[in-house]
Amino acid sequence: MREAWVIAKREFIERVRSKWFIVMTVLWPVLMVGAIVVPAILGGKGTEGAKVEIVDKSGILGEPIANKLAGPAILHGLGWKTTVVPPDTSETVLRGKIRANEINGYLVISEDALDGGSVVYNGDNASNQTVSMMLTQAVTDVVIRERALKLGLNDAQLISLAKGVDVKARHTTGEEEGTSGGIMFLIGYMIAFLMYVAITIYGVNVMRSIVTEKSDRVVELMVAATKPRSMMSGKIIGVGFAGLVQIAVWFGLAALALAYKDNLLGFFGAKPDPKMALLPTLSTSQLVFTGIYFVLGFLFYSSLYAAVGAMVSSEQDSQQAQMPVTFLLMIGMFAILAVTSDPRGSTASLMTMVPFWSPMLMPLRYFLGGATLGQVGISIGILLVSTLLVVRIAAKIYRVGILMYGKRPSLRELVRWVRY
DSSP: OOOHHHHHHHHHHHHHSOOOOOHHHHHHHHHHHHHHHHHHHHHTTTTTOEEEEOOOSSSSHHHHHHHHHSSOOTTTTTOOOEEETTTTHHHHHEEEEETSSSSEEEEEOTTGGGGGGOEEEETTTOOOOOHHHHHHHHHHHHHHHHHHHTTOOHHHHHHHOOHHHHOOOOOSSSSSEEEEEEHEEEEHHHHHHHHHHHHHHHHHHHHHHHHHHHHHHHHHHHHHOOOOOHHHHHHHHHHHHHHHHHHHHHHHHHHHHHHHHHHHHHHHTTOGGGGGGOOOOHHHHHHHHHHHHHHHHHHHHHHHHHHHHHHHHHHHHHHHTTHHHHHHHHHHHHHHHHHOOTTTHHHHHHHTTTTTTTHHHHHHHHTTOOOOOOHHHHHHHHHHHHHHHHHHHHHHHHHHTOOSSSSSOOHHHHHHHHHO
């Protein structure tokens, strides 16, 4: 263990000191804060004060729509500066005004718009999703009102008919009040994806470190000073601890950002969105289990990558040899949809018990409330036993393969290495 610790310390310091490690450790929390703050700040940008001209070929809807779009957001308006132009105004002329920055866009209302025709908006702010949604709402409000007047309905009847229904989809397993289903999926997916990326990156780092030392013949000097098992253990521990530090920073700051989201928005001068109240917070158990699964998942896959590195003699060979291991990880990513669709279903239960995929899928399933503490315990137990078995096999392959050069060993030769 003393020899392994020396190697682990070297591997850890080498990675923590690198610029990329620092950049990625800082970048992810910035992205997390940005995901909360930027939509709140920019949600209304590109709407208020936009200059828009309206071509009304229906002869009915132009003025009402212009007034609606010029109104405040509380009345489904956009705060635009609207002007109704003659119905024969050429779209070529209007596009020229957009190019000259005289207007931001123009709205063309077809003759049969009141009877199901089209209302088309062209503008430099059409890519703004807020513009798209609120424009649709504003035009729909006006069309419904005009149709009601055409049918002879009074204002009271119109209000009763057009009154919206507040439909929300909230995720819950019955243990607590529901939270936004879409947001739960997004955060759960980000957790699973982050686990996949972290395990892959640091597992491949172990493999590349071994291949580099092997191709440079450095490993021959190291074998003379220490045992192969200590070398492999030191690399895995050192690289894994660097990854654990990074994961801890990411999830710790993510938990703080979600817990104090209102304060965070206030600091940047953004108003809290009512939808933000549905954002879940990361509990201590979720963070702890995520850390456990990362450690075991990393040990499991880094051992496989270490075995791959010991089997090959060059970086080119390692790219091909690692594909089966990478493919196993990718299956777990493909199964994310099955877990999020039915976190308490049989498919999710099975996938989160298999050690190849449980490091990514079980934290996601537990986060969605689909797994009990007992199921998490069983999954961790299976993963722990599997990891010990894989580490033992990988150590035997590493012991022989680290000094082997030339072509990759066949399956029969690998079996002999394991039995050796």
